[in-house]
Amino acid sequence: MTTEKxxxxxxxxxxxxxxxxxxxxxxxxxLRLWDAPLEPLADAADEIRERxxxxxxxxxxxxxxxxxxxxxxxxxCAQSSRYPTQCEVYPLMSVDAALAxxxxxxxxxxxxxxxVTSGRKLNARELETICEATRRVRDETGMTVCGSLGLLDAxxxxxxxxxxxxxxxxxLETSRRFFPSICTTHSYDEKLAALRAARxxxxxLCSGGIFGLGETPEDRVDMALTLRELDVESVPINFLNAIxxxxxxxxxxxxxxxxxxxRIVAVYRFLLPHAAIRLAGGRRLLNDHGVGCFxxxxxxxxxxxxxxxxGIEILTDIRMIKARRSSDSSSP
Numbered sequence: 001m002t003t004e005k006x007x008x009x010x011x012x013x014x015x016x017x018x019x020x021x022x023x024x025x026x027x028x029x030x031l032r033l034w035d036a037p038l039e040p041l042a043d044a045a046d047e048i049r050e051r052x053x054x055x056x057x058x059x060x061x062x063x064x065x066x067x068x069x070x071x072x073x074x075x076x077c078a079q080s081s082r083y084p085t086q087c088e089v090y091p092l093m094s095v096d097a098a099l100a101x102x103x104x105x106x107x108x109x110x111x112x113x114x115x116v117t118s119g120r121k122l123n124a125r126e127l128e129t130i131c132e133a134t135r136r137v138r139d140e141t142g143m144t145v146c147g148s149l150g151l152l153d154a155x156x157x158x159x160x161x162x163x164x165x166x167x168x169x170x171x172l173e174t175s176r177r178f179f180p181s182i183c184t185t186h187s188y189d190e191k192l193a194a195l196r197a198a199r200x201x202x203x204x205l206c207s208g209g210i211f212g213l214g215e216t217p218e219d220r221v222d223m224a225l226t227l228r229e230l231d232v233e234s235v236p237i238n239f240l241n242a243i244x245x246x247x248x249x250x251x252x253x254x255x256x257x258x259x260x261x262x263r264i265v266a267v268y269r270f271l272l273p274h275a276a277i278r279l280a281g282g283r284r285l286l287n288d289h290g291v292g293c294f295x296x297x298x299x300x301x302x303x304x305x306x307x308x309x310x311g312i313e314i315l316t317d318i319r320m321i322k323a324r325r326s327s328d329s330s331s332p
Contacts, residue, residue: 234276
């Protein structure tokens with residue numbers, strides 16, 4: 001091993017010991033990890049995951065409860081009305097349709113279900129429908145219910161909380177610095193305000209971002225630091241799936257490859273040792289469908305289809321989790 005590689009491996013061990021002792025990883029140290037040897041980094045991240053999260057693995061299924069015609073200009077999104085995509089368009093699904101989908105995935109063994117709706121936010125009628133659907137899903141399946149419902153305020157989140165929804169999702173997408181390059185129709189501060197409003201009424205938070213947008217390692221670390229300040233419990237890790245018709249369907253953007261995906265997950269585990277680090281959109285693009293990431297610190301995933309793209313089948317994920325646990329239990 002060269003002196004440089006030895007020093008990088010030593011850095012990984014030093015920072016791992018600090019995290020295991022309860023210290024926080026600094027911005028500068030996280031950026032240094034970006035150049036560390038991958039395998040020692042991934043092994044250390046998985047050790048941190050085991051210490052702080054154990055062997056629990058969280059599965060969540062989402063339903064695209066309202067699709068298309070979104071007023072916002074997020075450059076990655078097939079559902080924006082501003083881009084000529086082939087996105088399916090339909091209004092908010094009925095309570096009965098939502099309940100049927102929840103029962104389907106619950107029967108397969110998924111414990112968490114999330115409503116996702118296009119648009120800046122729900123209107124009053126839509127909010128009441130989601131509240132009723134939440135009550136029905138909770139009461140008739142026993143599933144934990146989450147929502148990704150736009151830029152709501154505290155009073156609206158309180159109604160959802162009263163109906164039984166316990167977690168709100170709203171991705172930051174990237175760092176504050178880079179966000180205006182990705183979206184101009186709402187601001188980073190509006191996202192932060194929505195997340196804080198949900199927290200204020202007693203809901204837990206799910207927020208992460210998309211990687212491969214053209215962001216720098218500094219942007220990736222800075223987003224993680226913001227998530228840490230917010231004390232986010234669940235951090236979705238999405239890899240850009242460039243949709244034809246969107247501005248980010250761009251040949252100059254290189255897809256995130258497996259090694260890079262593992263590094264992102266591992267560095268995030270150092271920065272967010274207690275969080276559920278959750279593979280989400282774009283996982284299917286990885287050669288191993290993200291299995292390497294689950295040995296690099298990730299401990300959760302969205303299972304089944306994504307919003308407008310295919311995901312990994314639920315039963316495939318359940319088999320993967322069982323195999324992972326079996327492998328872990330047989331390790332010395």
